[in-house]
Amino acid sequence: METTTHEFQAETKKLLNIVINSLYTERDIFVRELISNAADALEKFRHESITKTDVFDGHVPLEITIDVDEKKQTLTITDTGIGMTRDELEHNLGTIAHSGSNTFLSELVEAARKDISLIGQFGVGFYSAFMAGKEVRVQSRSWDGSEGHEWVSDGSGSFTITEMKGLHRGTKIIIALKDDAKEYAQKWKIESIIKQYSAFVSFPIKLEGEVVNTVQALWTRNRSEITEEEYTDFYKFIGNATTEAMYRLHFSADAPLAINALLFVPQENFEVLGFGRVEPGVNLYCQRILIDQHSENILPEWLRFLKGVVDSEDLPLNISRQALQDNALVAKLRKVITKRFLKYLDEEAKKDEEKYRKFWSTFGLYLKEGVTSDYEYQKELGKLLRFESSKSEDGKPVGLADYVLRMNPDQEEIYYINGPSRAAIEAGPYVEMFRKKDIEILYTLEPIDDFVLSHLAEFDGKKLVSADRADLSLVKDEEDARENEVGDDGDSLDKEGIDALLQWMKEELDAVVTDVVVSKRLVDAPAMIVNPDGFMTSSMERILAASRKDQGLMAGEKSKKTLEINPKNPLIIKLAGLREKDEKLAAEVVKQIHDNAMIQAGLVVDPLEMVERNYRILNRVVD
Numbered sequence: 377m378e379t380t381t382h383e384f385q386a387e388t389k390k391l392l393n394i395v396i397n398s399l400y401t402e403r404d405i406f407v408r409e410l411i412s413n414a415a416d417a418l419e420k421f422r423h424e425s426i427t428k429t430d431v432f433d434g435h436v437p438l439e440i441t442i443d444v445d446e447k448k449q450t451l452t453i454t455d456t457g458i459g460m461t462r463d464e465l466e467h468n469l470g471t472i473a474h475s476g477s478n479t480f481l482s483e484l485v486e487a488a489r490k491d492i493s494l495i496g497q498f499g500v501g502f503y504s505a506f507m508a509g510k511e512v513r514v515q516s517r518s519w520d521g522s523e524g525h526e527w528v529s530d531g532s533g534s535f536t537i538t539e540m541k542g543l544h545r546g547t548k549i550i551i552a553l554k555d556d557a558k559e560y561a562q563k564w565k566i567e568s569i570i571k572q573y574s575a576f577v578s579f580p581i582k583l584e585g586e587v588v589n590t591v592q593a594l595w596t597r598n599r600s601e602i603t604e605e606e607y608t609d610f611y612k613f614i615g616n617a618t619t620e621a622m623y624r625l626h627f628s629a630d631a632p633l634a635i636n637a638l639l640f641v642p643q644e645n646f647e648v649l650g651f652g653r654v655e656p657g658v659n660l661y662c663q664r665i666l667i668d669q670h671s672e673n674i675l676p677e678w679l680r681f682l683k684g685v686v687d688s689e690d691l692p693l694n695i696s697r698q699a700l701q702d703n704a705l706v707a708k709l710r711k712v713i714t715k716r717f718l719k720y721l722d723e724e725a726k727k728d729e730e731k732y733r734k735f736w737s738t739f740g741l742y743l744k745e746g747v748t749s750d751y752e753y754q755k756e757l758g759k760l761l762r763f764e765s766s767k768s769e770d771g772k773p774v775g776l777a778d779y780v781l782r783m784n785p786d787q788e789e790i791y792y793i794n795g796p797s798r799a800a801i802e803a804g805p806y807v808e809m810f811r812k813k814d815i816e817i818l819y820t821l822e823p824i825d826d827f828v829l830s831h832l833a834e835f836d837g838k839k840l841v842s843a844d845r846a847d848l849s850l851v852k853d854e855e856d857a858r859e860n861e862v863g864d865d866g867d868s869l870d871k872e873g874i875d876a877l878l879q880w881m882k883e884e885l886d887a888v889v890t891d892v893v894v895s896k897r898l899v900d901a902p903a904m905i906v907n908p909d910g911f912m913t914s915s916m917e918r919i920l921a922a923s924r925k926d927q928g929l930m931a932g933e934k935s936k937k938t939l940e941i942n943p944k945n946p947l948i949i950k951l952a953g954l955r956e957k958d959e960k961l962a963a964e965v966v967k968q969i970h971d972n973a974m975i976q977a978g979l980v981v982d983p984l985e986m987v988e989r990n991y992r993i994l995n996r997v998v999d
């Protein structure tokens with residue numbers, strides 16, 4: 377019979393190399409990977425056979441069989457699943473099927489370097505067979521009934537495929553074990569791995585003729601009958617996790633939709649650990665039959681960190697994966713489950729804020745992503761956001777609902793200001809008036825925060841307002857206004873002096889500001905930059921400029937700012953005097969004040985020009 381020889385794809389060779397040489401401490405997972413592939417193949421077959429009648433070997437029971445042979449040192453895993461045609465064998469077991477295989481690989485290398493045990497979370501897939509096998513044979517026959525084939529490789533660089541007659545539907549994997557992997561030919565060893573990793577596989581696993589797993593869908597059982605241990609074991613199984621989950625939500629509903637959902641929040645955020653974007657971790661079932669693994673449809677993208685299952689009897693069993701995407705029922709399910717989960721988080725936060733804070737620091741970024749990308753859940757998400765504030769303890773962010781409770785009776789808006797750190801914000805000009813009037817202000821310390829709050833726009837009927845807005849309504853009452861206005865107490869400038877100074881400063885700064893005005897808000901600082909348009913905050917502007925630069929785009933038109941000055945500040949008072957004596961130097965000082973205020977706003981100035989000017993001023997000082 378004709379045998380063809382094929383080279384592994386370059387990426388596959390790399391992967392094989394890693395699998396064989398660096399993952400040996402995590403060897404046990406290869407059993408889990410092969411069982412999970414077998415279960416996938418069975419699920420696929422079950423799903424397909426619902427709609428098709430002409431399936432090959434239709435009478436064969438759906439199960440996984442495992443046999444060990446201590447004498448021959450082999451381990452054999454057989455499934456009666458969907459099987460593979462010749463082409464599928466060549467393609468699926470010769471290349472890396474994952475999308476973006478190269479990124480996957482580099483992440484894998486990265487993970488191997490960091491913490492080998494984390495790699496188990498990703499699933500190395502079929503190739504993990506070579507962790508323990510010196511040779512792997514895959515005999516497979518597709519459910520379409522075409523002739524079966526055998527695939528053979530020692531994992532070094534190539535594989536062969538030969539036609540093989542008389543096979544049943546499904547796949548048999550025969551692993552000739554390496555000398556140092558003999559233990560995998562022992563029944564107890566395999567049994568303990570199955571108990572640890574594969575207890576919840578939804579098909580019988582027969583080890584040497586004996587069923588060793590409980591084939592029951594945990595999520596369909598009554599909550600009160602499920603033990604903590606069972607939940608944890610199930611989470612470990614479904615999330616490939618080694619620890620228990622941070623949060624768990626198990627809920628059922630009958631109307632308007634029949635839903636059974638079991639969702640887990642992991643302990644770690646793998647995206648920030650440097651593993652790239654995580655795949656969605658929730659599987660969609662209909663009456664216990666898997667119809668969409670790692671479903672992208674059942675939850676919004678920003679909940680991709682969740683693990684678990686959703687089962688709904690209302691879904692048509694024969695729905696194709698493509699049809700799921702724009703199925704109205706799936707959209708409804710998504711909405712119900714998402715809202716329920718967000719409500720659950722809010723309840724948990726109320727019960728144990730400390731624990732929720734841990735969740736927030738690990739997964740808060742996803743919820744922020746939700747606010748900026750999904751209008752539908754903004755109200756629910758708003759309650760879950762946390763920020764540091766002028767009234768929060770360092771490192772203990774507060775929620776918007778708490779802020780609202782503490783608001784002054786006459787306060788109508790919720791204020792926030794962006795900055796690189798609590799210390800930097802508190803030393804800056806924007807919080808001065810808030811401090812003086814004892815009004816709480818939120819500190820947005822992350823680049824994305826201002827986008828989040830501007831998308832949210834309001835909370836509990838109160839507008840969210842950045843404190844770098846020009847038209848801040850904070851100084852409303854006349855008293856304040858008067859207090860901050862120019863007095864004639866000799867310490868400050870008179871009205872004419874001020875007007876003249878403003879006029880002149882405006883001329884000097886004409887190219888960079890829209891206006892120079894007397895501030896009603898500054899208490900100590902000489903000046904600050906505010907945004908006249910009130911839409912973009914300085915932080916948002918900085919980030920957009922940086923991202924344009926990253927993308928190699930031309931810098932956008934810079935929006936012009938307004939400079940507010942404090943006529944009670946000694947520097948400003950003396951500036952008027954200096955102007956009379958040495959207008960040239962005074963003009964340099966004006967420009968420097970502007971640049972300083974820009975820097976405090978987190979905005980970019982021309983460093984070359986600014987440093988040169990700074991030296992010119994210093995030279996005069998030391999003269």
Ligand SMILES: Nc1ncnc2c1ncn2[C@@H]1O[C@H](COP(=O)(O)OP(=O)(O)OP(=O)(O)O)[C@@H](O)[C@H]1O
Binds near residue numbers: 468474503
């Ligand atoms: N027992 C099997 N029966 C049928 N097809 C299989 C079997 N094992 C593997 N395959 C096919 O080979 C492909 C590659 O398997 P591999 O385990 O490397 O990746 P995967 O299963 O797609 O990804 P992951 O393991 O990360 O879930 C699978 O997608 C599947 O199409």
